[in-house]
Amino acid sequence: MAVSLNTFLLTINCGSSSLKFSLYHTGSLQQELSGSVNAIGSASSKLVINKQEQALPGHPAGFKNLDAAVKAVIHWIKQSRYNNNLLAIGHRLVQGGPNHRAPQLITDDLLKTLHQYIYLAPNHLPDEIKAIKAFQQAFAQLPQVACFDTAFHADMPDEAKYYPLPDKYREQGLLHYGFHGLSYQYIMQKLAADGINVNKQNIIIAHLGNGASMAAVKNGISVETTMGLSPIGGLVMGTRSGDLDPGVVLFLLKQGRLTTTQLDTLLSKQSGLKAIAGKSDVQELLGLAAHDAKARAAITTFCYQARKFIGSLAAAMGGLDLLVFTGGIGEHSAVIRELICRDLDFLGIRIDEKLNNHHNENISSPTGKVKVMVLKTNEEAMIAQHTQTIILKQNSPWKPKF
16 A cells, blocks of 8 residues: 555554544654543443544444444544545554563464453453454454553563462463553653653552552563552452452352352452442542542542552662652542652652642652652553554555655
């Protein structure tokens, strides 16, 4: 196909109840537009297209599942002026197993491998694979690239990477993967672009959203992260339990007589803040906290666990130079940031109340020893970057020449 600077890269990011996509200019990687379908499964879900921060009206609503959302996005692209100018499609995948971490071209062999590792991410991989196949069918002429969320953590040291279990389970793919890697990679690039020498810093990045995790990055390498084998582990989250004593799981299986499917549903969709307060949205819980004891308990638990993990991650690195808040909650909730940092003075973490309330990029107090920042993340930008890098490496008719 003929390639010009008017070609675009399409990025696809499937979540548990959302679908985000963006178009980036080939070469410059400047974003042309973004779109999303949120609250999938509810009557309020709708397709929103944003161009230059302006929402474009007139798109369908009421998506009962991710399949319906994917079809709507494909239909919109097919009807748009961008349809004949797409160069490649990049997908975020939560998991690729132990041997697929770096971004790579999607082939039939890779899809077969992903099917084999569905048991590692049963709540994510099936839908992600379906989305890939739907876009393959709709855009058969385009190369597609898989960008794995585990890649950023691939070089964790053995003491962090492996569980103290018999080797036979490790051979089946049971290891500490870590997730939110595309977000962490973007933040590291942003820090480097801002002049911070990330290769000589001990950094904790707190990606706080409905799904939440933290990573300890020492001298540019992820050395520890809170999520483990699956995105259920680590911090308490909106509907996910976070870390549990293994005895709790045994209790639920034995005393609760749950099936493995019921257990998965409980820990993934019925636990966390929702189990404590009946609601999973942090902003809603903050609004209720003044007169609702359960809402207060949920917020207290979330911030307590965040502080606990910051302490443990700092210990894993032998110190801390920089703490970065990102993700929906981390970027937008000054109250949560203040509650988390309030009792971390012993680590040298102090934030300036005024800077924090104004959501400044640097919210550190002049008297603190640890720099504290608030940065917006962009997983889609990383998908676009990886996709362009992969297709440039290919010797094929659609290789772009800039």
